[in-house]
Amino acid sequence: MRIEKITHNKKQYLDLLLLADEQEAMIDRYLAAGDMFALYDDDLKSVCVVVAIDGDTCELKNIATNKKYQGKGYAKALIKFISDFYKNDYKTMIVGTGEVPTILSFYESCGFEKSYRIKNFFTDNYDHPMLEEGIQLIDMVYLKKDL
Numbered sequence: 001m002r003i004e005k006i007t008h009n010k011k012q013y014l015d016l017l018l019l020a021d022e023q024e025a026m027i028d029r030y031l032a033a034g035d036m037f038a039l040y041d042d043d044l045k046s047v048c049v050v051v052a053i054d055g056d057t058c059e060l061k062n063i064a065t066n067k068k069y070q071g072k073g074y075a076k077a078l079i080k081f082i083s084d085f086y087k088n089d090y091k092t093m094i095v096g097t098g099e100v101p102t103i104l105s106f107y108e109s110c111g112f113e114k115s116y117r118i119k120n121f122f123t124d125n126y127d128h129p130m131l132e133e134g135i136q137l138i139d140m141v142y143l144k145k146d147l
Contacts, residue, residue, distance in 0.1 A: 003081050006036040006047075013038065015046050021029035023126050030061045037082060047076040050082055052092070058086055060095040079110045087147040094144045098122060098130065098137030112143035 006013070010031050017027050034049040048063040049064040060082065065075045083093060094113060098102050104114070121140035122130045 001039065001041045001077065003037055003039045003078065006038050010036050010049075013044075016044070016047050016064045016066060017062050018064075018066065020062045022130070023128075026125065027062065034061055037078065037085075039074055039078045039081075041074065045069045045072075046078050048075075048078050048082060050086065050093075052090075056091045058090045058093050059084070060093060063095075075106070076110055082110075083111070083145070083147055090147055092144050093147055094099045094142050096121075096140045096142045098132050098135070099139060100132045100135050100137070101142050102133060104141065104143070110145070112145045115142045115144040117141050 013036070014024065014027070017031070018024065021027050030049060034051040035050050036047060038044055039046040044066065046063065046065040046069070049061045051059050051061050053059050060079070063075055063078060065072075071136075081120065086093065095107055095116065096118070108114075109121050118140040120138060122137040
């Protein structure tokens with residue numbers, strides 16, 4: 001398994017990024033400014049994008065694993081890598097997601113804890129109803145972890 005920082009042609013990973021954030025216009029808001037990492041295990045398994053919020057905090061804006069490799073620990077390995085990568089630069093990493101029990105428990109298993117929410121984020125910022133595991137996403141739930 002190897003993880004590479006992607007510095008050029010980040011849009012080539014758009015199909016994978018769209019698994020985690022299904023509106024390209026929203027991805028365009030953070031992709032250029034963010035650091036992108038790709039995890040390979042023979043072939044591409046997962047990608048993520050991390051953006052600086054301020055001098056103390058960075059945000060995991062997107063993390064996605066190819067559907068056929070989900071549930072095999074690749075996203076968790078990528079989160080461990082970026083947590084180690086950023087621990088000397090930031091005190092805290094945050095991540096925002098919909099209120100879906102399996103996703104929230106995944107992030108909690110990676111050391112995140114619930115922090116705050118932004119009411120109506122998904123209904124105010126996306127041009128169509130967002131559904132995940134049959135649940136309509138309305139509020140953005142933020143989780144944080146100390147690095």
